[in-house]
Amino acid sequence: MRILKRLLRYALILALVGVLLAVGAVGVAYWLIAPRLPSVAVLRDYHMQVPLRVLSSDGRLIASFGETRRIPVRIADVPQRLKNAVLSAEDADFYSHPGVDWHGIARAGIHVILSGGDKGPGGSTITQQVARNFFLSPEKLYSRKLTEMFIALRMENELTKDQILELYINKMFLGHRSYGLAAAASYYYGKTLDQLTVAESATLASTFQLPSVVNPLNNPKRMLARRDWVLGQMLSNRFITQAEYDEAVKEPNDAYPHEQQIEVDAPYLAEMARQQVLEKLGNDALTEGYVVKTTVPSDSQQAANEALRTRLASYDRRHGYRGPEGHEELPAQAGPEDFDRVLAGYTSIAGMMPGIIVETGAKEARVYLSARESVTLDFDTVAWARPYVNEGRAGAAPKGVDSVLKRGDVIRLSRGEKGEWELTQIPAVQAALVALDPEDGAVRALVGGFSFVRSKFNRAVMAARQPGSSFKPFLYSAAFDRGFTPASIVNDAPVVFPDPSRPDGQWAPANDDNKFDGPMRLREALVKSKNLVSVRLLDAMGLRYARDYLQRFGFTPDALPQNLSLALGTASVSPMSMARGYAVFANGGYLVTPYFISEIDDRDGKPVYLANPERACADCQERLLSPTQPGPPPVNAPAVAARPAAASSTGGSETGDAVLPADAHGDATRAPRLAPHVIDVRNDYLVTSLMQDVIKRGTGSAARELGRDDLAGKTGSTNDHRDAWFVGFNSDVSVAVWVGFDDFTSLGKGEFGAKAALPIWMDYMGSVLKDRPSHTLSMPPGISTVQIDPGSGLPSAGGMPEIMKVEDVDRLRQQATQKQEEDQQQHAYDIF
Numbered sequence: 001m002r003i004l005k006r007l008l009r010y011a012l013i014l015a016l017v018g019v020l021l022a023v024g025a026v027g028v029a030y031w032l033i034a035p036r037l038p039s040v041a042v043l044r045d046y047h048m049q050v051p052l053r054v055l056s057s058d059g060r061l062i063a064s065f066g067e068t069r070r071i072p073v074r075i076a077d078v079p080q081r082l083k084n085a086v087l088s089a090e091d092a093d094f095y096s097h098p099g100v101d102w103h104g105i106a107r108a109g110i111h112v113i114l115s116g117g118d119k120g121p122g123g124s125t126i127t128q129q130v131a132r133n134f135f136l137s138p139e140k141l142y143s144r145k146l147t148e149m150f151i152a153l154r155m156e157n158e159l160t161k162d163q164i165l166e167l168y169i170n171k172m173f174l175g176h177r178s179y180g181l182a183a184a185a186s187y188y189y190g191k192t193l194d195q196l197t198v199a200e201s202a203t204l205a206s207t208f209q210l211p212s213v214v215n216p217l218n219n220p221k222r223m224l225a226r227r228d229w230v231l232g233q234m235l236s237n238r239f240i241t242q243a244e245y246d247e248a249v250k251e252p253n254d255a256y257p258h259e260q261q262i263e264v265d266a267p268y269l270a271e272m273a274r275q276q277v278l279e280k281l282g283n284d285a286l287t288e289g290y291v292v293k294t295t296v297p298s299d300s301q302q303a304a305n306e307a308l309r310t311r312l313a314s315y316d317r318r319h320g321y322r323g324p325e326g327h328e329e330l331p332a333q334a335g336p337e338d339f340d341r342v343l344a345g346y347t348s349i350a351g352m353m354p355g356i357i358v359e360t361g362a363k364e365a366r367v368y369l370s371a372r373e374s375v376t377l378d379f380d381t382v383a384w385a386r387p388y389v390n391e392g393r394a395g396a397a398p399k400g401v402d403s404v405l406k407r408g409d410v411i412r413l414s415r416g417e418k419g420e421w422e423l424t425q426i427p428a429v430q431a432a433l434v435a436l437d438p439e440d441g442a443v444r445a446l447v448g449g450f451s452f453v454r455s456k457f458n459r460a461v462m463a464a465r466q467p468g469s470s471f472k473p474f475l476y477s478a479a480f481d482r483g484f485t486p487a488s489i490v491n492d493a494p495v496v497f498p499d500p501s502r503p504d505g506q507w508a509p510a511n512d513d514n515k516f517d518g519p520m521r522l523r524e525a526l527v528k529s530k531n532l533v534s535v536r537l538l539d540a541m542g543l544r545y546a547r548d549y550l551q552r553f554g555f556t557p558d559a560l561p562q563n564l565s566l567a568l569g570t571a572s573v574s575p576m577s578m579a580r581g582y583a584v585f586a587n588g589g590y591l592v593t594p595y596f597i598s599e600i601d602d603r604d605g606k607p608v609y610l611a612n613p614e615r616a617c618a619d620c621q622e623r624l625l626s627p628t629q630p631g632p633p634p635v636n637a638p639a640v641a642a643r644p645a646a647a648s649s650t651g652g653s654e655t656g657d658a659v660l661p662a663d664a665h666g667d668a669t670r671a672p673r674l675a676p677h678v679i680d681v682r683n684d685y686l687v688t689s690l691m692q693d694v695i696k697r698g699t700g701s702a703a704r705e706l707g708r709d710d711l712a713g714k715t716g717s718t719n720d721h722r723d724a725w726f727v728g729f730n731s732d733v734s735v736a737v738w739v740g741f742d743d744f745t746s747l748g749k750g751e752f753g754a755k756a757a758l759p760i761w762m763d764y765m766g767s768v769l770k771d772r773p774s775h776t777l778s779m780p781p782g783i784s785t786v787q788i789d790p791g792s793g794l795p796s797a798g799g800m801p802e803i804m805k806v807e808d809v810d811r812l813r814q815q816a817t818q819k820q821e822e823d824q825q826q827h828a829y830d831i832f
Contacts, residue, residue, distance in 0.1 A: 050289030060263035063270035071182035075166035084239035085205035099127040099156035127152040175215035190258035199251035216255030268448030289603030295442035304445035307763035316427040320394030321385035324409035352412040362400035381422035391748035432459035438583040441592035461656025464572040470716025470725040471569035478549040485804040486523040487793035527698035534567040552678035553581035579736035586729040587616035590675040594658040612664035614675040633676040710776035715753035724756035731775040
């Protein structure tokens with residue numbers, strides 16, 4: 001008995017010594033590690049990485065940029081049953097322990113001893129996991145584990161339990177780029193946290209341990225086993241009833257990827273916004289949760305997309321069927337798995353679905369789209385598919401479905417006007433559309449090509465193309481500033497100029513139709529788009545003067561050729577620069593600068609940037625109190641890039657001549673900034689009048705179908721039909737449309753601007769101006785309507801009406817009187 005007491009005493013002494021040594025070791029370890037422990041105070045205001053979001057002007061999602069999916073939530077907004085599921089799965093005693101689970105650590109220690117040093121899982125509380133994820137590496141080291149414990153204890157002293165749990169449910173990785181419960185619920189189930197069932201809550205809670213392996217999409221059997229274990233823990237902890245448990249374990253796993261729904265299809269604009277935000281806010285902009293609000297309304301962008309894609313598809317059909325996108329020799333017994341394997345390499349493009357022909361005959365063909373859908377094409381849906389020969393010619397019309405489609409062909413289908421599936425193909429031709437608000441340059445729609453997926457080259461701002469005759473209104477404006485009038489007579493006749501760069505040393509410009517109408521008024525010359533009149537006009541007013549004047553519309557000297565070909569539209573311009581130039585005519589003579597970001601908010605909804613662009617503001621008090629004479633824009637005014645990047649299949653994502661306007665988020669007054677006054681409003685009115693006639697009775701007459709009296713514009717085509725343009729406006733919007741091939745090949749015979757580009761412009765304008773009242777420039781003071789002789793362009797009683805500046809009327813009346821006297825004198829000589 002005495003021996004037992006002695007042994008017990010020794011054991012107690014050894015135990016006490018062991019405890020003292022352990023406490024001492026922990027104390028020494030803390031003394032050594034404490035100076036290197038991070039401050040947990042930073043967790044009070046820690047910013048989770050949240051993607052950059054780009055929105056339309058009406059708040060709809062255009063794009064989200066960032067490597068992670070995360071939707072931060074407050075702990076108060078997390079349903080109690082979801083909290084209970086997480087606690088049951090990871091740390092049931094979270095609200096009662098001091099941050100470290102000593103029993104769990106003891107179990108982990110025993111496991112290490114019994115396993116011969118294996119550092120198995122277990123022992124980490126939620127607080128420790130938060131400490132590890134915020135401050136430490138995941139490597140399994142005893143020193144790291146000890147540091148983790150000390151940080152956890154410090155966190156428990158400085159943060160509340162709810163604050164720690166909030167960090168945990170927002171920070172942890174839960175598979176498939178999803179961080180935090182809200183992002184995981186959205187991705188796996190397409191739900192918010194309050195919409196989750198008990199089973200779904202348990203499933204998400206099951207994902208914390210091995211998110212890349214055990215998640216609702218990977219290894220379903222293992223995930224279900226883990227989910228049911230969590231449900232059992234919830235039942236044991238009395239977080240759910242037996243009935244709720246029984247119902248939850250029967251619930252199937254119906255998770256599938258729910259990608260964030262893009263509500264507005266504007267990828268070219270989104271990329272432009274991303275680049276401007278990075279330039280302003282740096283690389284952290286992609287992770288700090290900024291929200292970019294653009295100037296583009298969703299309905300306007302949708303109208304632009306539909307107009308461009310529909311009309312490009314129509315152009316493509318006119319030129320024939322180029323054949324299937326791919327072909328696979330299918331075995332006789334091929335089934336859905338074989339079809340899916342072939343289609344795996346194809347994605348939907350602009351609503352054009354990929355499909356594979358599985359049966360074909362003279363009258364119909366069956367097309368496999370997916371395991372859920374197969375469709376039948378009859379002859380009417382493929383009757384358009386004459387074989388493509390070249391852009392100028394297509395083969396004979398097909399006689400049967402099987403003459404167009406073969407078994408194994410990979411084709412594209414799209415919905416027709418009545419919703420039926422029909423054969424289509426991805427156009428090889430490209431196009432771009434830019435719509436600007438003439439008042440301040442705000443972008444209202446921007447499409448940089450048929451499909452951003454197939455080509456990220458943004459033709460709206462980066463294409464360097466010749467505008468052809470759509471450039472003539474700028475020259476006419478220069479002429480009217482030089483003393484010409486809409487009634488001025490210029491000869492439409494052949495002319496030859498010396499040109500040492502040509503083999504014969506001569507340049508002989510011509511009209512598109514190679515016809516000549518002789519002397520004609522400038523109004524008629526623009527309506528009929530007479531090239532020779534433009535060349536003579538430029539030669540008469542002087543090339544140097546004209547190039548200087550054209551800079552008033554935002555063009556730089558390097559964009560303008562230093563020869564008379566400038567009259568034919570050989571400048572290098574982008575659709576955005578043309579829309580900007582025409583906006584000067586639309587707003588009364590002011591050069592506005594395009595922009596597309598109106599506001600940038602931080603993650604809390606507070607503005608960090610508010611755009612304050614220069615405005616035309618013709619009737620603003622500031623403009624009326626400080627009137628300015630029209631002239632060249634200031635040297636520091638943003639100008640159109642001289643040479644945008646050449647068209648190619650792989651272009652950058654520059655923003656063209658669009659800028660971030662001055663920031664007014666810290667300016668309570670937000671005084672209006674006035675755009676440069678570059679042309680006289682009377683000059684503007686005259687040129688606009690001519691372009692209205694282009695639509696009423698000229699090359700743009702098809703636009704009369706819109707039934708509006710406030711539209712003005714001009715067609716444009718270049719040599720060999722390489723480019724087709726239509727640029728037009730009313731006082732609400734200035735829109736430029738370009739159509740062409742990236743490699744500068746011909747669009748085909750007859751594909752003028754009026755045929756290839758104008759229909760896109762019409763579809764867009766018809767949509768955005770629907771039910772909106774007529775809005776055009778009012779006749780300004782200083783414009784007079786006079787009767788003129790159509791043959792001479794001089795004032796004449798009983799002649800036809802024409803408008804011109806009042807000072808030109810007086811000058812021309814003097815010329816008319818002088819001419820009348822000369823005619824009378826000549827008549828007297830003839831009698832004599």
